Amino acid sequence: MRRLMQRHETYVFLAVVALTIVVTALNPNFFTMENFLDILKSCSFLGIMAIGVLVVLISGGVDISFTAVATVGQYVMAVVITRYTGNIALAFAIAIAIGLVLGLINAALIYFFNIPTIIVSIGTLNVFYGLLIVFSGGKWIYTLPEWFRKFAETRVFTLFNSNGIPYGLSIVTLIWIFVIVLAALILRYTVLGRSLYAVGGCGFDKGPAERAGINIFRVQVFVYTFMGFTAGVAGVVQALLVQTVAPNSIVGKELNVIAAVVLGGASLAGGAGTIVGTLLGVFLLAILSNGLTLMRVPSYWYDVVIGLVILTSVSASALQQRRKGKRAIAVEDAQHG
Amino acid sequence: MSDLFLSMQNVSKRYTGVQALDQVDFEIRRGEVHCLAGENGSGKSTLIKIISGVVQPDGGSEIVVEEQQITHQTSIESMRLGIEVIYQDLSLFPNMTVSQNIALNEIIENKSRLVAKKHEAEIAQAAMDRVGVNLPLGELVGDLSMGDQQLVAICRALTSDVRLLIMDEPTTALTRKEIQGLFRVVAELKSQGIASMFVSHKLGEIFEIAERVTVLRDGRKVGTYSCSDLDDAKLSYLMTGQTVEYTPYNFEAAKQQPLLEVRNLSKKGNFADVSFALAPGEILGVTGLLGSGRTELALSLFGMNRPDSGEVYLNGDRLSLGSVGKSVRAGIGYVPENRLVQGLVMPQSVGRNIVVTTVRRLLAKLGLIDRDRYRENIDEWIDRLSIKVPSAQSPVRTLSGGNQQRVVLAKWMATAPKVLILDGPTVGIDVAAKSAIHTIIRDLAKSGVGVIIISDEVVEVHGTCNRALVMNRGRIKAELDMASTSAHELQDAVQQVSV
Numbered sequence: 001m002r003r004l005m006q007r008h009e010t011y012v013f014l015a016v017v018a019l020t021i022v023v024t025a026l027n028p029n030f031f032t033m034e035n036f037l038d039i040l041k042s043c044s045f046l047g048i049m050a051i052g053v054l055v056v057l058i059s060g061g062v063d064i065s066f067t068a069v070a071t072v073g074q075y076v077m078a079v080v081i082t083r084y085t086g087n088i089a090l091a092f093a094i095a096i097a098i099g100l101v102l103g104l105i106n107a108a109l110i111y112f113f114n115i116p117t118i119i120v121s122i123g124t125l126n127v128f129y130g131l132l133i134v135f136s137g138g139k140w141i142y143t144l145p146e147w148f149r150k151f152a153e154t155r156v157f158t159l160f161n162s163n164g165i166p167y168g169l170s171i172v173t174l175i176w177i178f179v180i181v182l183a184a185l186i187l188r189y190t191v192l193g194r195s196l197y198a199v200g201g202c203g204f205d206k207g208p209a210e211r212a213g214i215n216i217f218r219v220q221v222f223v224y225t226f227m228g229f230t231a232g233v234a235g236v237v238q239a240l241l242v243q244t245v246a247p248n249s250i251v252g253k254e255l256n257v258i259a260a261v262v263l264g265g266a267s268l269a270g271g272a273g274t275i276v277g278t279l280l281g282v283f284l285l286a287i288l289s290n291g292l293t294l295m296r297v298p299s300y301w302y303d304v305v306i307g308l309v310i311l312t313s314v315s316a317s318a319l320q321q322r323r324k325g326k327r328a329i330a331v332e333d334a335q336h337g
Numbered sequence: 338m339s340d341l342f343l344s345m346q347n348v349s350k351r352y353t354g355v356q357a358l359d360q361v362d363f364e365i366r367r368g369e370v371h372c373l374a375g376e377n378g379s380g381k382s383t384l385i386k387i388i389s390g391v392v393q394p395d396g397g398s399e400i401v402v403e404e405q406q407i408t409h410q411t412s413i414e415s416m417r418l419g420i421e422v423i424y425q426d427l428s429l430f431p432n433m434t435v436s437q438n439i440a441l442n443e444i445i446e447n448k449s450r451l452v453a454k455k456h457e458a459e460i461a462q463a464a465m466d467r468v469g470v471n472l473p474l475g476e477l478v479g480d481l482s483m484g485d486q487q488l489v490a491i492c493r494a495l496t497s498d499v500r501l502l503i504m505d506e507p508t509t510a511l512t513r514k515e516i517q518g519l520f521r522v523v524a525e526l527k528s529q530g531i532a533s534m535f536v537s538h539k540l541g542e543i544f545e546i547a548e549r550v551t552v553l554r555d556g557r558k559v560g561t562y563s564c565s566d567l568d569d570a571k572l573s574y575l576m577t578g579q580t581v582e583y584t585p586y587n588f589e590a591a592k593q594q595p596l597l598e599v600r601n602l603s604k605k606g607n608f609a610d611v612s613f614a615l616a617p618g619e620i621l622g623v624t625g626l627l628g629s630g631r632t633e634l635a636l637s638l639f640g641m642n643r644p645d646s647g648e649v650y651l652n653g654d655r656l657s658l659g660s661v662g663k664s665v666r667a668g669i670g671y672v673p674e675n676r677l678v679q680g681l682v683m684p685q686s687v688g689r690n691i692v693v694t695t696v697r698r699l700l701a702k703l704g705l706i707d708r709d710r711y712r713e714n715i716d717e718w719i720d721r722l723s724i725k726v727p728s729a730q731s732p733v734r735t736l737s738g739g740n741q742q743r744v745v746l747a748k749w750m751a752t753a754p755k756v757l758i759l760d761g762p763t764v765g766i767d768v769a770a771k772s773a774i775h776t777i778i779r780d781l782a783k784s785g786v787g788v789i790i791i792s793d794e795v796v797e798v799h800g801t802c803n804r805a806l807v808m809n810r811g812r813i814k815a816e817l818d819m820a821s822t823s824a825h826e827l828q829d830a831v832q833q834v835s836v
Contacts, residue, residue, distance in 0.1 A: 012373035041619055080375070130506040189451055189452060189453070190450060190451055190452065191444050191445060191449055191451065191452055192446070192450070194433075194437060194441060194452055195445070197430065197432060197433055197437075198430045198433065200432070200440060201430035201431060201432035201433060202428075202430060207428065208426070208428035208429065208430065209430075211412070211424075211428050211430070212441050212442050212445060213413070213442060213446055214445060271431075271433075272432055288732075
């Protein structure tokens, strides 16, 4: 119990529960299976990228270029499948391949030039996105193939609401779950996962990790290609969700994703963060925006509310950390002897 | 089989412009406890780095391990030969558990791809059993005490087939009890034929554990001695090449109002019930282990760490302790422990660093700086503290440690403080510069300033101060008059031998 109360996740979970109760009290439609499955579907796009961001943050890096990677992967995928047909496997393969290559570029820049990761990714974000706009001319793609639309409507299981309208667990959510399980296995049961935490835990000086025999470059390559992989998957998922491909629809969301992961307890200093926390962070932001919609709050207020939630959470955990740090000296209770 | 595990001949290393090591011979026997002693900059760390393969020696150097000539050693090769180094920073991962930390090296060494919690726990338990320690496997290493972290680092080294364990300044942050625990482990290793090499400059400890001592000075080997042939004074002479004699600081407290009076100062998680008085002209030492609350107390007096309760009076006026500005205006100066980060603006010139605290007093009309007075002021301080510097425009980072510390002192002396708090005033400074700094401090005190020295160097406190407070776990444990206390007694008080 004491352990549980020390964990950041516990507090995020309580916040999710509290928020659910408040929103349900204001609008009972919120607390329905249909709405939950809908939330799971709509936040899978951000949720998939959040898993990639979690891996980056654990390793002690920060990447903001992933939205550009997702967009590039998505756009190229859309061009290929609209021009030359294909199938859903090919669609994912194209976007993922692009994600891996662009991730590799990030990793190489970070490792060989030893530039702070955030600076590298600010640069690559602009280069990737800029090139896409140059070559695409910013053109939207409205007509995606029929099979692409059909796939998006696939449900893992189907239920009917009181009005007889079908709903269910979307295939898109299943893809998210696949990414979650993959990341969980890597973080928990592989030496690579351990190395990630080790590299992230030693801060700016990577000496301790090197001395432990960890190949820092390999870890970096994994981190940024995995980020590219999730960005590629997320790019396709976003196209499945909205059925239109616009070059400017994803870039700009990067800070929301990072915010969700940080809300979930991952540290920007590296070395800390869990899948459960990240999922809770994503849910918290999703429920917040879904709840605000159900409560008919003007959408302008979303950003303000989300900003306030992030500030509250981050300052709360900073305070907790500070208290923890100050406990370093166990002052003797009473003078004896 | 020869009884030598490692022998080195003619080992030299030259960095650009500096001869870090000059034809050093060095050897370690199997299962021996050997100590490497020397001042800062004597070449100790370069020698360790060469042994561990991190740094390559210059041509002509010969290294033999296990009767095999070693040509181009890398750190991986030296680990394969059974040489493990525990650096001062321990190289642990504070965000990971004890068992994850201990098992990590072995898991990576084995090129495994998967890990199981159970397997990690087994590796960790096996390593701990070898030396008879017991640590909570699931605890985060960052939450452990320094002593336990040291043991985690040792256990991790033991997961490989270690023949020589090198520990760089292992006792700096440990309490007496923790040091005893560490020494027990070293004795256990010895019984298993594993050699240990301590790098230390704390004399007392060397004699307790080591069989032989090799002393380095200015990159050259002074010699290797059996511990039974040495004593404190002899070793100190070998390390420094000079006999340092501290004449105690005689201070007769005049029967007047104290300059600074601290009453029941407490801050949760920092220190509790701290009370003491400081007379003008007095040099008061505040000592204790790392984490005893000494630095936190100093920061509180300087207004950087607001206490929860208690009062501080300066010449009878109550200090607010709420901000640095108020403390400085009241007449308190503070020279921080880490002058590189906290005390100096390294890329800026010596002159600017000196006047930064007093620049307001050098303003002419319209609030502009009076250039002439500015220059005179700087020259005066450079002269008064005999700071060796090509010009007042040279950046501070180009100076030696001793001269940098003089610049910090000048900066605070220029404010004409009533009380000057010095945290670790001679850390990283060579012996000659040290005694010069001590002279400056004494002169300052004689002029009526109350000086507080925060230091963990017992010899320094004993030789410079007239009185010392010993802190432990946030409380003042002892107040000792230096004239009637030996350095050894002070050391015992710091390491709480009696507790």
